[in-house]
Amino acid sequence: MTGEEYMADFTSHLLEKVKGFTFETKTGDYGTVRSIMDDVVQIDGLAGSHYGELLAFAGGHFGLAMDLREDGVGAVMLSGSREITTGGLVCGTGHVADICVGDALCGRIIDPIGRPLDGRQLKASSFRPVESPAPSIMDRSPVDRPLQTGLLAIDSMIPIGRGQRELIIGDRQTGKTAIALAAMINQRGDENTYCVYCAIGQKGATVAQVAHTLREAGAMERTVIVAATADDRPTLQYLAPYAGCAIAEEFMHRGKDVLIVYDDLTKHAAAYRSMSLLLRRPSGREAYPGDVFYLHSRLLERAARLSDENGGGSITALPIVETMAGDISAYIPTNVISITDGQIFLEEELFHAGIRPAVNVGLSVSRVGRSAQRSAMKEVSGSLRLDLAQYRDTAIFAQFGADIDASTARLLRRGERLTQLLKQKQDAVLRLSQQVAVLLAFGQNLLRDIPPAEITELRGELLEYLQAHCEGTLHTIDATGALNSSDREMLIAYMKHFLAERVRAKRA
Amino acid sequence: MSEANAILRCAAVPEEAALQELQRRFSALLARGVVFRVELEPELIGGYVALVDGKRYDFSIAARLEQLRVALGGV
Structure with a gap:
């Protein structure tokens, strides 16, 4: 299509639209600006306006009717309050603010x-x-x-x-x-x-x-x-x-x-x-x-x-x-x-x-x-809140160097590891299956011999290992939200194997 | 019959005969005396806006062009 043909086509389309158009006479309430202070405008008139109605000011600016009184309206400006002058015209638009x-x-x-x-x-x-x-x-x-x-x-x-x-x-x-x-x-x-x-x-x-x-x-x-x-x-x-x-x-x-x-x-x-x-x-x-x-x-x-x-x-x-x-x-x-x-x-x-x-x-x-x-998460997260709350309470006492019994020491050890496990950066989000896997490892006490400082790093390595070896299982957990016993056993076995390998590599 | 508070905003000064005719029509419409105070507003391009007793009647070219602009928004 040449430029001229395009223009002719465009003009005829435009004419068609304009031909069928009927103008309406716009009528509505109006008021005048009595005062303006700090974006709040007091308006005389506008008796028929509604609460929250969008009001049109001169210069294409808008305000919201927030206070309706017998003798006028109090409005807040949405834009351009510096251009509003006293005595200026304000018209109701008939509709509330929209987006x-x-x-x-x-x-x-x-x-x-x-x-x-x-x-x-x-x-x-x-x-x-x-x-x-x-x-x-x-x-x-x-x-x-x-x-x-x-x-x-x-x-x-x-x-x-x-x-x-x-x-x-x-x-x-x-x-x-x-x-x-x-x-x-x-x-x-x-x-x-x-x-x-x-x-x-x-x-x-x-x-x-x-x-x-x-x-x-x-x-x-x-x-x-x-x-x-x-x-x-x-x-x-x-x-x-x-x-x-x-x-x-x-x-x-x-x-x-x-x-x-x-x-x-x-x-x-x-x-x-x-x-x-x-x-x-x-x-x-x-x-x-x-x-x-x-x-x-x-x-x-x-x-x-x-x-x-x-x-x-x-x-x-x-x-x-x-x-x-x-x-x-x-x-x-x-x-x-x-x-x-x-x-x-x-x-x-x-x-x-x-x-x-x-x-x-x-x-x-x-x-x-x-x-x-999801049921998989419910299964592995049952007592986490209690574990962590108990740990934080006990840790305060342990700070004073008080003698602690074996069960308290175990609680502290577990708590320390859980605290490290829950640390996470905002962009390092984990999928449901990944969360279930690490909590399963914690619940099964597989992390008890890992020093707390290494836990966050280990979590990443463990998840990489699982992704490489049990991708299907992780995918099933994400898709169904459930953790069946065979998947559970499989994940535990792989995690045990990974941790044993890691210990062996460290010794070597 | 009391006189209404009335303003006529126009793009150009209206002819006296046209103004009289408008006042007569508005008086008949509102059943009370209407005497316009004329204010010039070139932004209206043509036509007029009558402001009578808190009501606004917009017969301006600017308002019609705005209606057309909204209607042609889909072009």
């Missing part, structure tokens, strides 16, 4: 109103309202399928199910984001699972690092990053988790499983507090507004496992909360703990002692995950 959703977002970084932040154009064809009701009770199914994080300490002792809300809580710099990242990286091989990472009030460099880590690990393909960084206005930070959830819901309603990370809800609550104070809402404890509990409960209730009649999709939420000096009884942490189905508590002391992930097993719990755990 672009769908496959076009995969691998992309966007802000909470759908603007791409990665320098590439974004063409999305479908949209969802940012706020929408959580699935009803009848639409839900019990949480009965596991979501493997690839981290031995979590999958074995604090298992997470698809549709669960598991809080990650701890002081700053204790590896909270690293756990969430490991869980996201571990979903890279599963084509039915999507990931959404919501950065709320994070540093821009941190978000860039997260994107880089995910890309390097090959996990960006089905991941969407929604980012409202620390320099974004509180309104955007407030919207970010709801926007991320709307993106996740689109995938869930298509029958897919989604893992969504809210990093972090402490900053989200602080952003909402700023907004509420500027809107002159009454403040309560720690100056948070009265609905700060509802703020997070309505967000986390949107995580669900849908029934098979509704497609069977799920949203698993990993909200993150930052504590100050390990105080989990502060206002926001207690609120979120009470909403979620369990928490992974990370401790600074453990982190600095080199135990990473720095999970405090005693304070961590998963309320629904156990029923979703």
Whole structure:
């Protein structure tokens, strides 16, 4: 086709579209800007606007109606508050804030109103309202399928199910984001699972690092990053988790499983507090507004496992909360703990002692995950929590050089090895079969003669050996989630053989 | 019958006869006196936007072009 022919074809196509088009006269409510302070606009008029309605300001800027009064509306700006002048016109758009959703977002970084932040154009064809009701009770199914994080300490002792809300809580710099990242990286091989990472009030460099880590690990393909960084206005930070959830819901309603990370809800609550104070809402404890509990409960209730009649999709939420000096009884942490189905508590002391992930097993719990755990994992992880908790209690006494009996010494030896075994880097995620194999080795006491310092290295070698010699068995465990007695005996035999060989090689 | 608070935003100054006709039509539509205060807004390109008692009636070329832009989004 020549250039002229192409133009003629294009023009006729365009004319056809224009010919059939009928214009509508746009009518709607309007108001005028009375005042603007710190991104909060007081508007006269707009009597018919709805709560949360998107308002259009001059110059193509938008705001959200947050306070409806008889004589006007209080709104928060989403963009361009410096260009708004008093007396300026404000029009209601008739619809609530929405966000672009769908496959076009995969691998992309966007802000909470759908603007791409990665320098590439974004063409999305479908949209969802940012706020929408959580699935009803009848639409839900019990949480009965596991979501493997690839981290031995979590999958074995604090298992997470698809549709669960598991809080990650701890002081700053204790590896909270690293756990969430490991869980996201571990979903890279599963084509039915999507990931959404919501950065709320994070540093821009941190978000860039997260994107880089995910890309390097090959996990960006089905991941969407929604980012409202620390320099974004509180309104955007407030919207970010709801926007991320709307993106996740689109995938869930298509029958897919989604893992969504809210990093972090402490900053989200602080952003909402700023907004509420500027809107002159009454403040309560720690100056948070009265609905700060509802703020997070309505967000986390949107995580669900849908029934098979509704497609069977799920949203698993990993909200993150930052504590100050390990105080989990502060206002926001207690609120979120009470909403979620369990928490992974990370401790600074453990982190600095080199135990990473720095999970405090005693304070961590998963309320629904156990029923979703695969039978193979259940079989080998039965008493791990107890072993580790007993070890950590006893180790404190042993530090004082107290005389210890033989059974306590055995407990300490076992605990030391287990602690080393559970150490793991965020990108060194393990498959279910690999986790089952190393826990089986531990359970069978095969590691009792290995010095604790060598355990982590040995784990890698052992898994390589098993991969080379029993690939089929490992594959069966991954596929079925079960460990039958013959596979179990076979794995034990190979592991014993590997360890004996290793001892022999060392002696030589 | 009280007079409505009314603004007419136009791309160019309207002719007096056209303005009178618009005021007559709006008065009939709203069953109250409408006297427009004219404001110029070249961004509208053509047509007008009437703002009467908290309601906005958009007959501008800019709004029509925007509708067309959205409709042709799939081209």
